[in-house]
Amino acid sequence: MEWTREMKYRTLEDVTSEEINRLINKVDKAPWRQTYHIQPISGLLNDPNGLVYHDGLYHVFYQWHPLGAVHGMKYWYHLTSNDLVHFKAIGPTVKPNHHYDSHGAYSGSAIVVDNELKLVYTGNHRTKQWERIPYQVITTLNNNTTADKRAFVEGPPAGYTEHFRDPKVWYDSNRNKYYAVIGAQRVNETGTIVVYESTDFKDWQMMGELKTDYKSFGYMWECPDLFNIDGHDIVLFCPQGIDREGNRYRNIYQSGYLIGSLDFDSMTLSHDEFEELDHGFDFYAPQTMIGEHGERILIGWMGLPDIEYPTDVDEWAHCLTMPRTLSVRDDQLIQQPFKALQQLRQSETKQSLNVTSNPKTINEMTGTHYELIVKINDNQSNTFHIDLRQSEDERTRLTYDATSQQLTLDRSKSGVLPNGVDGTSRTTKLTNPLGTLQIFVDTSSIEMFINDGERVMTARIFPKDSSDQITLTSEGGDVSLDMTKYDLKGDIICQNYTQSEKH
Secondary structure (H helix, E strand, C coil): CCCCHHHHCCCHHHCCHHHHHHHHHHHHCCCCCCCCCCCCCCEEEEEEEEEEEECCEEEEEEEEECCCCCCCCCEEEEEEECCCCCEEEEEEEECCCCHHHCCCEEEEEEEEECCEEEEEEEEEEECCCCCEEEEEEEEEEECCEEEEEEEEEECCCCCEEEEEEEEEEEEECCCCEEEEEEEEEECCCCEEEEEEEECCCCCCEEEEECECCCCCCCCEEEEEEEEEECCEEEEEEEEECCCCECCECCCCECCEEEEEEEECCCCEEEECCCEECCCCCCCEEEEEEECCCCCEEEEEECCCCCCECHHHHHCEECCECCCEEEEEECCEEEEEECHHHHHHEEEEEEEEEEECCCCEECCCCCCCCEEEEEEEEEECCCEEEEEEEECCCCCEEEEEECCCCEEEEECCCCCCCCECCCCCEEEEECCCCCCEEEEEEECCEEEEEECCCCEEEEEECCCCCCCCEEEEEEECCCEEEEEEEEEECCCCCCCCCCCHHHC
């Protein structure tokens, strides 16, 4: 179906209950639906928004175009959770119903101010001539509705284009001020981050740009975030327009971080080299929050813009990653699965294996949604492979080359492939020899945590349901390892949107 501009920018008020129900029923019967990941009831999900822990509840929002697998009129879809494992769907909460967001409520963040939950986002407004005017908007969440939308930045400041979006806000108790970082494009079409400050969360002043060593690093920086872990200042952002460098920057757009020390007075970051957050195929637009116990938690979009996914034909697209806990080890950002995810575990199977050149299929470890933990005791091989979601004609292959200390994720035979992707494999060089893998497999995804979070590789895969085997083989020597598999069972989140929710 060819999507016209008018079709993309319809609101829920513009469609009938019959059309909505038809769409929901179609998606419900569609293949490749996930079992323990947040996914849309229909349409397209993208950036996680408004992540916050408040009054015993986690709030997770995401960008949502409800009427099909295209980027169009965006809402914020809202879920809550006690533990970031079991979720309750609240429904569309931030809606494009104001001049500021007439063409979409774009990405942003959340913060608690005077015990009120404030949502801060970019309102997308288009003129009759289709010129974009971005508004940075503050609203209050009250009984799952929003009220009194107010723009604290109207349009882009001088020196910046219409690409000025994605405010991430926080409170600094040492300085007794609120801060916001906003992704921006300069008029010379280079990307940057602009910083604002406020003493009362009402009146905001522009401090200027966050100064880094990257003066010309892509044409736009999206989804910025800034926080401190154990004395390390960390800036996340998503630069667009980065050229490939060997195995680095393979995806259409990047998502990564700078780590160092920030001088708040001059807004200057002394930092190490830009590092990618995820070395797989499908990861973008991450956002972080402080959890119940003070930990820094990250959730990303398991997808990318401008890529066609096999689910698009069934009018749904994408999911969120599992939550990850962040820490710093040896001046490197470490990502590990959020510990409460262990609640998903069901039956446990253990195996100790000696992997040889004869392929070994683990008949006791079949499945399509599971957690697999691999501990390598002794590796005498040059190369060894782990094939997941395998059948006679399909597999998703992990290959470790001990000589180069590189790990490769190959989805060339994983089933139906997305369109518009550079290549069918991703490779990352490890800091240390491969010792552990913690792999989460769902119906149409794989998330792999390497060496206790030293690296992460994420990918959507679209195999047949019958591709459910695990096979191991080695070359040039044997590998001794222990494997533990847990079947995972998630909630089927009851999601809906009715005529009454549309207003």
